[in-house]
Amino acid sequence: MATTLNPNLLLAIPLAPLAGAAIAGLFGTKFFGTFSSDTRGGRIVAHTATILGVAIAFVLSLLVLRDVMDGAGYNGTVYEWMAIGSLKMEVGFLVDSLTAMMMVVVTFVSLMVHIYTVGYMQGDAGYNRFFAYISLFTFSMLMLVMSNNFLQLFFGWEAVGLVSYLLIGFWYTRPTAIFANMKAFLVNRVGDFGFILGIGLLLAYSGSMDYSAVFAKREALAAVTFPGTDWMMLTVACICLFIGAMGKSAQFPLHVWLPDSMEGPTPISALIHAATMVTAGIFMVARMSPLFELSDTALSFVLVIGAITALFMGFLGIIQNDIKRVVAYSTLSQLGYMTVALGASAYSVAVFHLMTHAFFKALLFLGAGSVIIGMHHDQDIRNMGGLRKYMPITWITSLVGSLALIGTPFFAGFYSKDSIIEAVAESHIAGSGFAYFAVLAGVFVTAFYSFRMYFLVFHGEERFGKPHAHHDHHEEEDESHGDDHHHGLAPGEKPHESPWVVTLPLVLLAIPSVIIGAIAIEPMLFGEFFKHGVAFKDVIFVGENHHAMEELREAFHGWVPMAIHSLTTPVLWLAIAGVVLSWFFYMKRPDIPAAIQQRFSGLYKLLDNKYYMDAFNQAVFARGARLLGTGLWKGGDQGLIDGLFVNGSARVVASFAAASRYLQSGYIYHYAFAMILGMLVLLTLTITGVIGTK
Numbered sequence: 001m002a003t004t005l006n007p008n009l010l011l012a013i014p015l016a017p018l019a020g021a022a023i024a025g026l027f028g029t030k031f032f033g034t035f036s037s038d039t040r041g042g043r044i045v046a047h048t049a050t051i052l053g054v055a056i057a058f059v060l061s062l063l064v065l066r067d068v069m070d071g072a073g074y075n076g077t078v079y080e081w082m083a084i085g086s087l088k089m090e091v092g093f094l095v096d097s098l099t100a101m102m103m104v105v106v107t108f109v110s111l112m113v114h115i116y117t118v119g120y121m122q123g124d125a126g127y128n129r130f131f132a133y134i135s136l137f138t139f140s141m142l143m144l145v146m147s148n149n150f151l152q153l154f155f156g157w158e159a160v161g162l163v164s165y166l167l168i169g170f171w172y173t174r175p176t177a178i179f180a181n182m183k184a185f186l187v188n189r190v191g192d193f194g195f196i197l198g199i200g201l202l203l204a205y206s207g208s209m210d211y212s213a214v215f216a217k218r219e220a221l222a223a224v225t226f227p228g229t230d231w232m233m234l235t236v237a238c239i240c241l242f243i244g245a246m247g248k249s250a251q252f253p254l255h256v257w258l259p260d261s262m263e264g265p266t267p268i269s270a271l272i273h274a275a276t277m278v279t280a281g282i283f284m285v286a287r288m289s290p291l292f293e294l295s296d297t298a299l300s301f302v303l304v305i306g307a308i309t310a311l312f313m314g315f316l317g318i319i320q321n322d323i324k325r326v327v328a329y330s331t332l333s334q335l336g337y338m339t340v341a342l343g344a345s346a347y348s349v350a351v352f353h354l355m356t357h358a359f360f361k362a363l364l365f366l367g368a369g370s371v372i373i374g375m376h377h378d379q380d381i382r383n384m385g386g387l388r389k390y391m392p393i394t395w396i397t398s399l400v401g402s403l404a405l406i407g408t409p410f411f412a413g414f415y416s417k418d419s420i421i422e423a424v425a426e427s428h429i430a431g432s433g434f435a436y437f438a439v440l441a442g443v444f445v446t447a448f449y450s451f452r453m454y455f456l457v458f459h460g461e462e463r464f465g466k467p468h469a470h471h472d473h474h475e476e477e478d479e480s481h482g483d484d485h486h487h488g489l490a491p492g493e494k495p496h497e498s499p500w501v502v503t504l505p506l507v508l509l510a511i512p513s514v515i516i517g518a519i520a521i522e523p524m525l526f527g528e529f530f531k532h533g534v535a536f537k538d539v540i541f542v543g544e545n546h547h548a549m550e551e552l553r554e555a556f557h558g559w560v561p562m563a564i565h566s567l568t569t570p571v572l573w574l575a576i577a578g579v580v581l582s583w584f585f586y587m588k589r590p591d592i593p594a595a596i597q598q599r600f601s602g603l604y605k606l607l608d609n610k611y612y613m614d615a616f617n618q619a620v621f622a623r624g625a626r627l628l629g630t631g632l633w634k635g636g637d638q639g640l641i642d643g644l645f646v647n648g649s650a651r652v653v654a655s656f657a658a659a660s661r662y663l664q665s666g667y668i669y670h671y672a673f674a675m676i677l678g679m680l681v682l683l684t685l686t687i688t689g690v691i692g693t694k
Contacts, residue, residue: 005074013057014142017135020053025132046128050135051114058107065100094148102145109275109362110138112505117267119501137163141276150199150209160277161188167268168261177263184257191247198240215290222294238298245281252309262324266369273331274362282338289347300430303343307438310336317449319607322379323368326453346423353416360404363509367398374495378488386462390495397506404513406447406575409563412517426551447578465489518559
């Protein structure tokens with residue numbers, strides 16, 4: 001077996017989706033004057049090229065994963081962009097077990113989303129443009145996870161942010177979509193500012209942007225203090241890097257953009273939340289684990305932020321009525337779980353949950369999209385009910401996704417989620433006590449809001465097709481996406497199962513949502529799957545605070561005993577309690593939630609306003625930015641630049657010209673007199689000067 005992967009094969013993996021995006025964007029639109037989204041030929045060109053490109057990337061990624069598991073790897077330069085002294089700026093690939101796993105997850109979920117989009121976006125005016133965007137999104141994420149240096153990492157990091165901006169605001173005639181994509185863009189710029197500061201610190205003190213070179217100097221970096229303080233420079237750099245992850249992976253308080261990203265079409269919601277963008281921050285911290293492992297302060301910061309996100313974002317899911325927003329808040333909570341695992345030094349557990357979550361979260365989002373299709377684009381779960389008999393495939397696959405999400409034994413989410421809770425329980429990092437409470441309480445909260453949505457959508461009274469339906473979602477008419485804004489079923493109209501291009505990805509995603517946890521837990525957490533990974537091979541676990549993985553390894557006796565043992569743990573019973581309580585509240589006694597809402601109206605208002613984070617950002621940062629901008633505009637631009645320098649200099653010249661014009665009379669004798677007078681003055685000065693010298 002070759003120990004080095006073929007670089008040309010690796011290069012083909014990101015370039016295949018890029019080629020598909022180019023074909024869909026050029027030949028599938030009016031750009032070349034041949035096809036357009038109004039023609040069947042243009043749509044066929046767009047979806048065929050992009051699906052084929054992502055399918056090629058998926059198959060090649062599978063081959064790479066197989067070779068990596070057999071001991072192969074790659075860490076080298078593909079293209080040298082420029083060299084400044086000893087600093088080289090390069091495009092290069094680092095393909096190890098961590099990268100190979102991410103490549104397979106990204107390409108598989110993306111392939112499912114591409115196929116699903118054929119049915120979901122049918123008839124949309126931006127059909128070809130959407131395919132070009134999601135294929136470009138896949139390329140950007142692949143470049144990010146395959147990078148072997150900070151320059152390429154930053155390129156992929158910013159590229160996924162740019163494409164997410166385009167996709168969230170895909171229906172650009174909606175004011176809410178424009179607000180949402182601008183919000184996502186600006187919030188991520190806040191995180192990216194910290195991210196680039198972290199990269200700059202590592203570059204300044206290590207002299208390189210290459211991962212291997214920086215990791216090789218980690219002990220020396222850990223001994224350096226930040227100028228003017230007694231802080232470890234490595235702690236400051238790691239916290240700055242994690243601030244970037246807080247933006248991309250939507251951690252408190254930079255989480256505010258993610259729920260609003262639901263303004264984009266459902267397929268991109270699945271792609272953003274499951275396999276791209278939000279997982280980039282988790283991947284980055286795992287990749288940088290050799291650095292984070294040397295700073296308990298940075299790990300504690302990561303742990304506490306993740307715990308806050310896991311618990312408090314879960315609370316917000318309880319009161320949501322938009323089906324996509326319920327799933328969005330579950331993404332926030334699960335990202336918090338992954339971040340908690342990172343803070344507990346359980347990097348492989350965080351990556352394991354990233355993988356399992358990608359499958360069942362994509363399944364839940366695409367299932368929600370199938371429901372939206374069946375409900376004729378009504379997204380309010382209060383207008384649904386009883387869909388089980390009308391949409392059987394969507395029902396059973398959504399049930400699978402919900403069971404995996406809440407951590408039901410033998411489902412994929414159980415193995416990763418339970419491992420996170422156990423790792424936090426064994427951790428002694430500062431803040432681990434609060435984190436353990438947060439992830440444990442989050443089990444009940446997740447089960448409650450997940451099955452609240454499930455019961456209201458698929459069981460109980462049929463509430464659709466009634467004249468007095470709830471409409472929380474915007475309903476502006478818009479020609480840009482056909483009938484997407486004709487919400488709800490007409491009286492007497494019944495839901496229908498989605499076409500096969502929508503249900504096939506649901507079935508294919510449901511399979512790993514059940515089995516992947518049992519298959520992967522032993523090699524990924526306790527075996528040698530990550531022995532070739534730079535981020536894992538080079539980690540040196542130091543001190544008594546970093547032994548969580550050793551404790552998990554000693555307690556693990558197989559995937560079946562682990563599931564059986566869960567019957568005696570509080571984790572499973574908290575999940576069961578959440579399911580039972582949601583069934584009782586929303587199937588048997590719906591008057592109780594209404595009474596609780598009325599009795600605790602202040603708490604409900606707090607949750608409904610999302611802890612007033614948006615209001616605070618609007619009042620402080622947005623208004624402050626407007627005031628600053630107005631001040632710079634009025635005082636700086638208009639007053640100083642235009643008023644003093646531009647207009648002021650013009651006024652000085654004009655005044656000087658106005659005064660000097662009186663010296664220009666036009667009479668020759670005036671000029672002759674001035675010349676004679678001038679000569680006399682010069683002669684006088686000259687004679688005076690000569691006499692003075694003598």
